[in-house]
Amino acid sequence: MAKNFHTDNKAFMLYKDWEDIFQALDSSEEIGELVMALFAYAKRGETPKLSGGAKIAFLMMRAAIERDGIAWEEMCAQRSECGKKGGRPKKSDESGNTDEKAEQTAASADNAEEKPQGINDTAEKPKAFSQTKRFSEKAKKADKDIDKDKDTDIDIDKDTDKDKDKDKAIDKEKKKDAGTAKSVVRSFGTHKNIMLTSEQYNELESRCRSVGLSLESYISKLSQWLFTKGRHCTDPYRIISGWLDNDSKRKTAAKPKERQGCDLSWYDDFAMNFDLSKFF
Numbered sequence: 001m002a003k004n005f006h007t008d009n010k011a012f013m014l015y016k017d018w019e020d021i022f023q024a025l026d027s028s029e030e031i032g033e034l035v036m037a038l039f040a041y042a043k044r045g046e047t048p049k050l051s052g053g054a055k056i057a058f059l060m061m062r063a064a065i066e067r068d069g070i071a072w073e074e075m076c077a078q079r080s081e082c083g084k085k086g087g088r089p090k091k092s093d094e095s096g097n098t099d100e101k102a103e104q105t106a107a108s109a110d111n112a113e114e115k116p117q118g119i120n121d122t123a124e125k126p127k128a129f130s131q132t133k134r135f136s137e138k139a140k141k142a143d144k145d146i147d148k149d150k151d152t153d154i155d156i157d158k159d160t161d162k163d164k165d166k167d168k169a170i171d172k173e174k175k176k177d178a179g180t181a182k183s184v185v186r187s188f189g190t191h192k193n194i195m196l197t198s199e200q201y202n203e204l205e206s207r208c209r210s211v212g213l214s215l216e217s218y219i220s221k222l223s224q225w226l227f228t229k230g231r232h233c234t235d236p237y238r239i240i241s242g243w244l245d246n247d248s249k250r251k252t253a254a255k256p257k258e259r260q261g262c263d264l265s266w267y268d269d270f271a272m273n274f275d276l277s278k279f280f
Contacts, residue, residue: 005069006045008076012038012065021057030054034061041065189223193233200237204244211248218243 025031034054040046041058042065050058186201188194196204201215208215218240226233233239 004045005072006041006043009042009069009072012042013068015064018061021060025053025057034058038062038065042069188219190220191223191227193226194219194223194236195233196237204237204240207241207244207248211244211251213244213247213251215240 022031022034025034030053033048033050034057037048037050037054037058038061040048041062047062048058185195185197188196188201204218205215208218219236222233222236222239
């Protein structure tokens with residue numbers, strides 16, 4: 001059963017635009033009669049006897065009171081139906097306490113429903129769905145851009161690692177080539193019968209240069225001697241190194257005029273049993 005706003009409603013609205021109507025009345029007595037008539041109608045549903053401007057004003061204001069009263073009755077009926085269904089569920093935290101913010105939000109919604117028609121709502125309206133959606137899409141786009149930047153950084157790091165691996169491989173190849181070059185055996189001398197590795201040749205040349213001697217002269221003499229004897233030398237490096245040591249000692253002893261020849265008499269007993277095949 002709907003409630004009677006004349007008896008159950010505890011208040012009625014006085015609108016700001018009614019001020020002009022009150023000021024248009026002829027006297028304070030008419031204003032007082034109009035106010036009391038409004039209270040009588042809103043509280044008990046009585047229609048007092050008025051005349052002139054007060055009567056016209058009452059008819060206009062009575063329509064607004066009736067409209068607000070009907071809205072109030074409909075709101076009461078809706079609340080009654082919600083109460084029968086159990087009412088609005090309350091949120092609770094882990095400790096079992098009722099969420100005060102949820103209650104305040106519900107109370108605000110109820111107060112909004114209780115406002116009768118005609119009142120200017122100055123509360124801030126929520127943002128439109130399209131605007132919220134636009135901000136959401138911007139946020140998603142920003143996240144995608146960040147992910148793309150991260151992917152780009154990862155790709156750059158991978159490319160850098162690949163370049164480092166390539167540089168390491170190149171260095172290994174260079175070292176390998178350098179080691180191979182040192183172990184390569186080459187033929188020297190007039191008859192190309194003196195077999196020395198690049199490392200051995202460079203070492204002997206450096207030693208000869210340090211004492212002012214010529215490596216080519218040693219190589220030529222040994223090459224000619226081997227060709228004359230018809231023999232094959234298995235370790236020419238050791239022979240030339242021995243000659244170089246002897247001549248260096250003589251030069252250190254300050255006997256530059258007494259230059260001794262290369263003595264090959266001991267060669268038959270030594271240095272013919274070495275095999276140079278390991279260098280090929």
